Amino acid sequence: MSEQANNTATGTYTLGADIGESVLVSRHLNVCYRDRTKIFGQKSTMKQVLHDVSFEIGQGEIMGLCGESGCGKTTLSKAICGIIRDFSGELLLRYDRPQMVFQDPFSSLNPSKTIGWLLEEPLRVDAQRTWSSDERKARIAEVIEQVEISQQLLERYPHELSGGQRQRVSIAAALMRHPRFLIADEPVSALDVTIQKQVLELLDSLHKNLGLSILFISHDLRVVYQICDRVMIMKQGRIVEQGDVQSVYRDPQHDYTRTLLTAAGL
Ligand SMILES: Nc1ncnc2c1ncn2[C@@H]1O[C@H](COP(=O)(O)OP(=O)(O)OP(=O)(O)O)[C@@H](O)[C@H]1O
Numbered sequence: 123m124s125e126q127a128n129n130t131a132t133g134t135y136t137l138g139a140d141i142g143e144s145v146l147v148s149r150h151l152n153v154c155y156r157d158r159t160k161i162f163g164q165k166s167t168m169k170q171v172l173h174d175v176s177f178e179i180g181q182g183e184i185m186g187l188c189g190e191s192g193c194g195k196t197t198l199s200k201a202i203c204g205i206i207r208d209f210s211g212e213l214l215l216r217y218d219r220p221q222m223v224f225q226d227p228f229s230s231l232n233p234s235k236t237i238g239w240l241l242e243e244p245l246r247v248d249a250q251r252t253w254s255s256d257e258r259k260a261r262i263a264e265v266i267e268q269v270e271i272s273q274q275l276l277e278r279y280p281h282e283l284s285g286g287q288r289q290r291v292s293i294a295a296a297l298m299r300h301p302r303f304l305i306a307d308e309p310v311s312a313l314d315v316t317i318q319k320q321v322l323e324l325l326d327s328l329h330k331n332l333g334l335s336i337l338f339i340s341h342d343l344r345v346v347y348q349i350c351d352r353v354m355i356m357k358q359g360r361i362v363e364q365g366d367v368q369s370v371y372r373d374p375q376h377d378y379t380r381t382l383l384t385a386a387g388l
């Protein structure tokens with residue numbers, strides 16, 4: 123199928139797709155937003171944000187997505203989560219919708235609830251199965267050990283935690299229901315370098331120990347290098363290059379990739 127800009131939802135979104143060893147296949151994905159800057163009396167126009175985006179993420183793989191602000195990274199993650207319905211192309215997911223980890227845990231953690239309550243919530247609302255109170259407690263104990271946060275933090279509120287601890291809590295919340303695919307959208311951008319390193323090590327160990335597949339979004343090529351197996355470089359809604367991290371960084375094929383690498387001092 124060729125690239126097309128349209129305003130009708132002609133795309134297919136499939137959960138439980140038979141896609142072999144991949145957790146996600148995106149084929150010729152196009153996403154448009156309605157342009158709200160229209161002048162009275164004129165027909166509203168559509169602005170195409172993603173153009174013909176095709177890629178796969180394998181089981182247990184960490185795929186990096188890199189590109190400058192506004193290029194469409196978050197739009198792609200929303201499409202993959204099924205939040206954007208107006209798209210063309212195909213999105214095939216082997217399991218359920220992925221869990222999300224965001225840049226700013228403040229915006230995703232309800233400030234009026236304790237950490238314990240917040241971690242229990244995904245299990246209380248689990249449509250797949252019912253968790254007894256004891257099962258919920260046991261699962262929380264398991265997950266906080268995986269993300270290395272202490273039991274004492276469960277009584278606290280989000281504002282009573284450090285940035286690094288908050289990010290660990292949001293990772294814990296994402297893990298509660300045993301997801302196999304996680305999208306981390308700039309998960310360490312708001313953290314200082316030492317804490318960044320710890321959170322990256324945590325994601326890496328979760329990926330290794332749980333076999334998690336991760337789409338790791340970052341504008342920082344250095345961070346991507348530390349953690350990803352493969353990387354996609356996005357420019358103005360198009361994937362201009364994708365491949366193995368080592369080969370893309372050593373031998374970039376696209377001018378834009380070279381510009382980004384130079385800008386990052388790599
Ligand atoms: N709901 C929306 N309606 C209209 N335009 C939108 C909407 N959301 C995003 N956009 C536009 O789509 C483009 C891509 O935005 P997106 O948030 O996907 O970029 P991004 O790569 O995640 O940027 P950043 O690195 O700053 O997070 C931008 O031009 C943005 O202004």
Ligand SMILES: [Mg+2]
Nearest residue numbers: 195196197307
């Ligand atoms: Mg974004």
